[in-house]
Amino acid sequence: MATMNTRARRVRTAGALAPAAAAVLLLGGCGGSSPGEAASGEPSAGSGLGGQAGPSADRPDGVNAPAATTFATVPGAPKDEGAQSATDGLVVHPSAAVPVLDRPGGRTVATLPAEQLGGPTWVPVVETSGGWRRVLLPSRPNRATGWISAATPGLRTAHTPYTVRIDLARRSLTLLESARPVGRWKVAVGGARTPTPPGRTFVMASLAPAKQTPSPIVLPLGTHSATLDTFGGGPGTVALHGWPDRAVFGRAVTHGCVRVPADALRRLSSVPLGTLVLING
Amino acid sequence: MRHVLRRLTTAGLLAAGLVAVTSPAMAAPAEHSGTARGEGSAYGLTAIGAVPLAPVPAVSSRSGAARKSLLREDRTEYVQASALDVMARAGHASSSVARLNVPPAGLTAGAVTATCDGGRGATHLTDALVAGRRLDAAPPPNTTVPVDVEGVGRTSLILNKQQRMRDGRLAVTGMELNLPLSKVAKDSTVRIASATCGQAAAPRPHAHPRPRPAAEAPAPTPVKRDLPVAG
Numbered sequence: 001m002a003t004m005n006t007r008a009r010r011v012r013t014a015g016a017l018a019p020a021a022a023a024v025l026l027l028g029g030c031g032g033s034s035p036g037e038a039a040s041g042e043p044s045a046g047s048g049l050g051g052q053a054g055p056s057a058d059r060p061d062g063v064n065a066p067a068a069t070t071f072a073t074v075p076g077a078p079k080d081e082g083a084q085s086a087t088d089g090l091v092v093h094p095s096a097a098v099p100v101l102d103r104p105g106g107r108t109v110a111t112l113p114a115e116q117l118g119g120p121t122w123v124p125v126v127e128t129s130g131g132w133r134r135v136l137l138p139s140r141p142n143r144a145t146g147w148i149s150a151a152t153p154g155l156r157t158a159h160t161p162y163t164v165r166i167d168l169a170r171r172s173l174t175l176l177e178s179a180r181p182v183g184r185w186k187v188a189v190g191g192a193r194t195p196t197p198p199g200r201t202f203v204m205a206s207l208a209p210a211k212q213t214p215s216p217i218v219l220p221l222g223t224h225s226a227t228l229d230t231f232g233g234g235p236g237t238v239a240l241h242g243w244p245d246r247a248v249f250g251r252a253v254t255h256g257c258v259r260v261p262a263d264a265l266r267r268l269s270s271v272p273l274g275t276l277v278l279i280n281g
Numbered sequence: 282m283r284h285v286l287r288r289l290t291t292a293g294l295l296a297a298g299l300v301a302v303t304s305p306a307m308a309a310p311a312e313h314s315g316t317a318r319g320e321g322s323a324y325g326l327t328a329i330g331a332v333p334l335a336p337v338p339a340v341s342s343r344s345g346a347a348r349k350s351l352l353r354e355d356r357t358e359y360v361q362a363s364a365l366d367v368m369a370r371a372g373h374a375s376s377s378v379a380r381l382n383v384p385p386a387g388l389t390a391g392a393v394t395a396t397c398d399g400g401r402g403a404t405h406l407t408d409a410l411v412a413g414r415r416l417d418a419a420p421p422p423n424t425t426v427p428v429d430v431e432g433v434g435r436t437s438l439i440l441n442k443q444q445r446m447r448d449g450r451l452a453v454t455g456m457e458l459n460l461p462l463s464k465v466a467k468d469s470t471v472r473i474a475s476a477t478c479g480q481a482a483a484p485r486p487h488a489h490p491r492p493r494p495a496a497e498a499p500a501p502t503p504v505k506r507d508l509p510v511a512g
Contacts, residue, residue, distance in 0.1 A: 118504040158498035208503035232509030239510035256511035272498030
């Protein structure tokens with residue numbers, strides 16, 4: 001499928017819509033960053049995307065480490081072990097790029113920039129050790145984590161009462177507030193060849209695409225398609241978003257994203273960034 | 282002056298370089314204030330920077346009077362003093378340093394005394410001179426005097442430095458001198474005769490507990506932006 005993306009871009013250029021590429025193009029209407037809009041850590045339009053480390057334009061400690069964005073790969077990031085565990089809801093926001101270490105006091109493997117896709121970076125804390133916080137990263141490989149110092153100047157902490165649970169087998173999404181379900185919807189999940197990746201991730205950004213269709217709001221998560229290195233010119237980021245055709249809900253038909261009904265999207269769009277999304281396989 | 286002489290006499294009786302008297306039982310009853318609260322603390326001399334000196338002598342007390350004296354401080358060549366005498370008890374502290382000499386700045390003093398009592402501070406200087414210029418015996422709080430250090434340049438001397446600590450207590454320092462030791466080396470800051478007193482700000486009462494958590498994560502504001510996602 002990764003090679004299919006190259007083909008898809010060609011198809012898009014030619015204006016001929018192959019069925020497999022239709023979703024790309026529809027959301028491609030949401031997609032395609034304008035030149036000059038690229039935020040820190042993003043590759044410029046036309047450069048290679050998937051599987052590459054983003055440039056580290058903002059290096060607080062001078063280490064040549066990638067900026068942890070949805071466009072980057074952080075090779076030395078320790079893998080998240082708590083695949084389905086909820087946390088106490090602690091989320092953190094760095095006011096400037098902070099070093100990300102592979103263990104408390106260890107080696108710098110990345111920097112976490114203050115912004116993701118033009119909005120503030122908020123990442124969930126999944127473990128604490130003394131003055132160190134282990135956070136989920138929005139980069140490849142999936143389940144990438146890293147440690148940041150709690151003493152980082154300007155590090156803002158907050159609490160989100162929400163958790164999102166996605167059951168791939170039931171093709172349902174449940175929104176929990178203070179561990180109590182406050183909404184449950186049938187959703188569309190990844191198809192057999194392009195499954196939605198299971199694991200623990202988070203709401204990474206909230207985007208309002210230029211085109212309202214297929215979704216007025218797109219909520220990119222901190223995880224990526226495991227089978228598509230790139231998609232539609234993007235890095236294969238998995239997102240929660242709406243879909244105009246209600247027939248898809250309850251089916252495994254997407255390229256990895258989770259398509260949700262309009263009322264679910266409305267509720268999810270008010271959930272704080274950094275909120276955990278637990279996807280069970 | 283008589284006060285200073287008494288302290289000098291006291292220090293002169295000390296056989297060793299440093300003698301500490303910290304037993305509250307030995308405190309004079311007149312020094313107790315029935316309403317005084319909070320910790321008092323004091324030190325005679327300290328330096329931070331290129332040539333650090335730990336505060337000596339240093340004392341603190343939350344109850345009865347505690348005293349320490351040091352006959353002489355001459356571990357470095359850029360600051361010397363004799364008869365360093367400090368006392369602290371609840372709500373009160375004082376520090377006196379005699380025969381001060383800071384050769385690089387041409388600073389000398391017969392005595393520097395700082396007192397802090399019930400959250401109010403004062404400094405008294407006896408025969409204090411900088412580059413031959415006499416300094417006010419009772420300088421107002423935070424008086425800054427320019428000082429020329431030969432071969433290095435102009436620096437500043439703060440007299441009667443009064444500073445509110447983060448915990449709400451008052452710190453009074455008789456003299457604080459920023460001392461550039463050379464044009465390339467890091468500066469040193471010398472503090473002479475410091476007394477701190479007052480009651481630390483009490484933690485917030487629990488009468489109106491805030492609901493946990495204090496910081497609720499904000500709802501996101503959508504960014505007008507496109508990202509091709511794995512739809």
